[in-house]
Amino acid sequence: MVNFQGNETVRMEAFSDGVFAIDITLLTFQLKAPSLRAATSSHSLAMALFDQWPNYIAYFVSFTTIFIIWLNHHRMYNVIQQSDSRFMFYNGLLLLLVSIVPFTTSLLADYINTPAHQLSSVLYMLLFAGISWTLLIMWNYATDNYRLLKRPAADVRIQTVRTSHLISTVTYVLAAGLSLLVPFLSILVGLAMVVYLSRLKYHREKVI
Template sequence: MADFQESETLRMETFSDGVFAIDITLLTFQLKTPSLRAATSNQSLALALFHQWPNYIAYFISFTTIFIIWLNHHRMYNVIQRSDVRFMFYNGLLLLLVSIIPFTTSLLADYINTPAHSLSAALYMFLFAGISGVLFVMWNYATANYRLLKRPAGDVRIQSIRTSHLVSVITYTFAAVVSFLLPFLSILVGLVMVVYLSQLKYHRNKVV
């Protein structure tokens, strides 16, 4: 039975990796070349490329955030050995929300420089808050009474990771609310969160 459960976690991680890869690929559609009518010389091409700065910002934040989500997803599965139906549904919900990132990225890129910038930034950050919330729920479920962890599990940093995911939920929610007042500040918060989440360590003795 244990072998079956372990193979299921491998299948889940492999499937999840595919979804993450597709989502990152879809982000590249935000990077569009200027039309020939808008760029008829080197100077006009440079100016047209500069005017697309919202696309570059949205792409960079979304790419790095998806990468960090994937990295922490991988780290989580390095300390998880077993699975069950409930955990699989949680993982499916995570992938559902991650798959929406290309849409909110497009929304942010198109509207960040318009009067509708506040709502586009708020939806963008609320999505990341939701993703952080699902990761928080997944971690709580997997670690409750060491339910799905590899044994021995004493060196897994259960509480610190739980706290970090909770901080992520609160911070992204704060950024979403702040978007209605200072949308560019919320984007800066998003960049800071990428750095913060990249530092998470799931095991005391091993780098995973």
């Protein structure tokens, strides 16, 4: 018999929030001040700051994407009442993948303007594809026969959310393939997914 634990959702969300907060904090480490040797005047400092544009792009894309992932994670938990061991492991897998984002962000920032830009962009987009896929797995498990949902579960937009996570997963995979041809275009696709997922609603009446 499966042991459902209603109080575990609060602890899981609190722990997840901590992981998301740490990941966003780690992203700021990509933003470093130019060395004193590279900036000996206001003009040279301005040029040195401009030369770090890959760091700014990688930081902005990663920050906004992690924020939207956290937002949808929060929205999901607002319609979920219970948890079990399997769902907790799925949540752990999500946090594992999210914790890798600072690393792939560093790869993208360091290599996006080099001949190795293709691989760094592919790994970056594939990671987000994996995160979207994990959110899809979590949602499918929680909504299967209304397993973990609050009542009345009929007000939850089950199929809409499922379709949106599936679309985001496929889109990130396609963006990874696009990275082999036009890396910068794949980044624009990633930003478009941020806008798309920000509009996703989990409940028919409530704006969560």
